Amino acid sequence: AQSVAQPEDQVNVAEGNPLTVKCTYSVSGNPYLFWYVQYPNRGLQFLLKYITGDNLVKGSYGFEAEFNKSQTSFHLKKPSALVSDSALYFCAVRVRMSSYKLIFGSGTRLLVRP
Amino acid sequence: NAGVTQTPKFRVLKTGQSMTLLCAQDMNHEYMYWYRQDPGMGLRLIHYSVGEGTTAKGEVPDGYNVSRLKKQNFLLGLESAAPSQTSVYFCASSNGRQTSYEQYFGPGTRLTVT
Numbered sequence: 676a677q678s679v680a681q682p683e684d685q686v687n688v689a690e691g692n693p694l695t696v697k698c699t700y701s702v703s704g705n706p707y708l709f710w711y712v713q714y715p716n717r718g719l720q721f722l723l724k725y726i727t728g729d730n731l732v733k734g735s736y737g738f739e740a741e742f743n744k745s746q747t748s749f750h751l752k753k754p755s756a757l758v759s760d761s762a763l764y765f766c767a768v769r770v771r772m773s774s775y776k777l778i779f780g781s782g783t784r785l786l787v788r789p
Numbered sequence: 790n791a792g793v794t795q796t797p798k799f800r801v802l803k804t805g806q807s808m809t810l811l812c813a814q815d816m817n818h819e820y821m822y823w824y825r826q827d828p829g830m831g832l833r834l835i836h837y838s839v840g841e842g843t844t845a846k847g848e849v850p851d852g853y854n855v856s857r858l859k860k861q862n863f864l865l866g867l868e869s870a871a872p873s874q875t876s877v878y879f880c881a882s883s884n885g886r887q888t889s890y891e892q893y894f895g896p897g898t899r900l901t902v903t
Binding site for chain 1 (some may be wrong): 793820822829830831832833834837839847879881883885890891892893894895896897
């Protein structure tokens with residue numbers, strides 16, 4: 676069965692330091708992977724996606740993600756964290772046999788301290 | 790261009806009452822979705838639609854009904870609300886094209902059932 680896991684409930688990082696939010700997946704076939712961010716009392720905002728091509732994907736707000744097929748991972752990264760990056764981050768994977776349904780991870784809360 | 794909008798933003802119901810949540814999108818997207826978000830569980834798909842006049846069940850459809858009479862609108866109904874339906878509800882849409890699987894989300898509706 677298709678699934679996506681975010682092993683960390685919360686990630687704490689100091690402003691200016693690099694950040695990583697982890698995501699692993701289990702799918703049949705080639706994965707389509709996504710990252711979303713949710714600010715308090717808001718809907719989810721699309722950050723970036725991997726469908727094919729370069730394993731390093733760049734997205735909004737300076738975020739990037741690295742697709743690693745052998746480790747079935749799609750970790751979200753940013754070289755220098757900002758306090759304003761503090762939010763809830765969701766990884767998602769496209770469901771096989773369907774071109775439109777996504778399965779979301781449980782979310783990781785990122786806290787960037789000044 | 791408002792994107793995806795949801796009404797109402799907040800609602801309190803008593804057990805057994807009914808209500809309808811309205812989602813509207815102005816991006817001419819074919820696909821629309823209803824999710825619920827509960828702490829620690831990510832987003833779970835309730836129902837979805839791949840086009841006007843068509844709907845299908847998602848992961849947690851029990852207790853909900855939907856209708857898509859117009860392409861731009863997707864309604865979620867609760868016929869007899871239960872406390873277990875206390876949640877934040879998100880609507881999303883996507884255009885379904887081969888390279889555009891990402892979904893765009895509304896701001897959410899916070900529903901409390903007492």
